[in-house]
Amino acid sequence: MTKPVGAITRGTTGHNRLRRADRWIAAVHAPLLRSAARPLVVDLGYGASPATTLELFTRLRRVAPGVEVVGIEIDPVRVAAAKPYEREGLSFRLGGFELPVSRPPTLVRAFNVLRQYAEADAWRYWDVLTGRLAPGGLLVEGTSSENGRRAVWVGLSPEGPRTITFAARFDAFEQPSDLADRLPKTLIHRNVPGERIHAFLSDFDHAWAVSAAYEAHGRRQRWLAAVRFLSVSWPVPPRPPFGGDARWRLGELTLPWSAVAPV
Structure with missing residues (x-):
């Protein structure tokens, strides 16, 4: 097996940490998932617990019943811990930015992964990941606070970044610029x-x-x-x-x- 591309993250995660992004994906990009013949969604770098991948699977199945979700982690211990949660349409695999899946994904979610990389590497991995998407596919890359109450993410196609979304619980900030600490690596500096x-x-x-x-x-x-x-x-x-x-x-x-x- 080829060595996974990337570095092991801290793995910090938790239930509902990515609910805001999931809600946005399900509402905004459900037509993309429903129109694909065999929609595949990759959750890249899900962390020490598979909780957020399980939540993504549940939320997307409500709007696109045929979607398949694959959680990918570079740490084999984390993959082994997630395996018992597999079910029809949901699986976990060892890997990194090379995305070891059987076909190009319709959508890739990568949260709190690129934060540890240098800005130049973050730009490069944007290109790597979007280059692996199915035609018309989307990369959703971003950062959330540990409790999920503040988040910023970018929607990217193979042609480059398309959108940026700021999201917060209303009691989680004093002023909107407090979300600056959640900016993607390509913008935070x-x-x-x-x-x-x-x-x-x-x-x-x-x-x-x-x-x-x-x-x-x-x-x-x-x-x-x-x-x-x-x-x-x-x-x-x-x-x-x-x-x-x-x-x-x-x-x-x-x-x-x-x-x-x-x-």
């Missing part, structure tokens, strides 16, 4: 004056501040008001699947990647 991501987070904080009066009706209403204020100057999608009240009410905001791409 770019949050400095002169870069688009810094300008966006600064403007989001301003929108949050001027929407403070709405907090009398709850933080959800303040978030909705801030997003609408922000959409005057930033290309916030106004309607589904990426935008609109149904997504914003969940504490989400998705932008085109081009709006925050490094200068």
Whole structure:
């Protein structure tokens, strides 16, 4: 067997840590999964427990009953621990960025994996992973806090990054720029004056501040008001699947990647 490509992560994980991303994948990209002849989803680097892979499988089966999910880990001990949870449509394998699966995946989820790599390596592995996707496939790569209450992820096709999504529980931040510590590796060191991501987070904080009066009706209403204020100057999608009240009410905001791409 070829040696897996990559390095072992800390493996920190937990139930519902990736619920926000799963919810977004199921709502936004269910048509992609349902339209594929044999939809295969890879959960890359699921960690010391298979909990988040099991949750992904359950959530995606609700919107795409024919989906197959494969959890991939570079640590053989973690794979052995996950094997008892296998069932029809769900399996676990030893591997890394080479993605040892039988056919190109329709979707790859990789969370809290690239954080330990250098920025140049993160860009390179984006290319490696998207190059292994099925035609029309998607890579969802991101970072979440350990309790899952703050997360940022990027949606990528073989042509490159397409979207970036910011998601948080309403009691998990003081201002939107608190999500900066969850930025993907390709952006986290770019949050400095002169870069688009810094300008966006600064403007989001301003929108949050001027929407403070709405907090009398709850933080959800303040978030909705801030997003609408922000959409005057930033290309916030106004309607589904990426935008609109149904997504914003969940504490989400998705932008085109081009709006925050490094200068």
